[in-house]
Amino acid sequence: MSASEPDTAPGDEPVEKHEAEGVGTYLIGLGLASLLTVVSFFISGTTLVWGPSIPVALVVLAIAQMGVHLVFFLHMTTGPDNVNNVMALAFGVLIVLLVLTGSLWIMAHLNHNMIPMDQMMQMQR
Amino acid sequence: MSAAQATAGHGGPRRTHDGSASKRIIVGYGFWIFLLSDIVMFSAFFATYAVLVGATAGGPDGHDLFDVPNVGVETACLLLSSFTCGLASIGARARNGLLFYGAMAVTFVLGAAFLGLEIHEFSGLAARGDGPTRSAFLSAFFTLVGCHGLHVTAGLLWLLTMMAQVYAKGYRADILRRMLCFGLFWHTLDIIWVALFSVVYLMGVAR
Known part of the structure; x- marks a missing residue:
């Protein structure tokens, strides 16, 4: 610059x-x-x-x-005087997307693979 | 006012004599990095809420609880306060006392109105037995929305501090840098509120 x-x-x-x-x-x-x-x-x-x-x-x-x-x-x-600010913003958006999609994706799979609660209760008896 | 103070604010040289960026740019950039980390923290609360939104434990869901007109008024307050905060930063840079103090006062009233409506909503929910202990959904709801409310509270205290500092110390370069950071903080709170009313309230009602 x-x-x-x-x-x-x-x-x-x-x-x-x-x-x-x-x-x-x-x-x-x-x-x-x-x-x-x-x-x-x-x-x-x-x-x-x-x-x-x-x-x-x-x-x-x-x-x-x-x-x-x-x-x-x-x-x-988008001007050249704003490159640093926009780059920081882009990195922030990347982390936000990773946190959101990662959490939802993993938790949906865990929910799907979990034994239904009533069966779990019977196994604990 | 000395010549150094006159040129150090907005409108002064953006680079110092050795070619490095001015202090205003460095301070603003550093505060922007902090705000982005704050947004990352909010994204974790949003993810928690999105995972737990169905975990109502037989209790009420968003459709039963949320009062859309109330949220509409809250949104209007915060959006208008963001606008008046912008006017206040213009007033500070132009060293226009009427514009600065007037816009800051209106910003405070709108922010306080937002906070009052939110506290009213929270106390109403808690009084009906739908407090944060009712279900995982309500725990996540109170954490996410309450965290934003705490930020607004801190912002209101900061706003009063800025008015007092400008009153006591004038439009000095360091005070104007703090005003830049306050403006960034307040606008960012409004951006987070956009995500909040869309994802939590409107989607909760539409579900």
């Missing part, structure tokens, strides 16, 4: 902006996040869509809203 592409602290605006532009960024973020939140709450209570698709839709909407928060509130960008 050359000196002409200095780093930006996470949470800072990537380039020098006028005050009003900074407020504008937060306003766009607030609008998009509100929209996604309202859709999430609507979808969870509706019978308009196929039932089993609701959890998938909720996960997709939640990930989209987290992206909105990261870009408009925490100012994560």
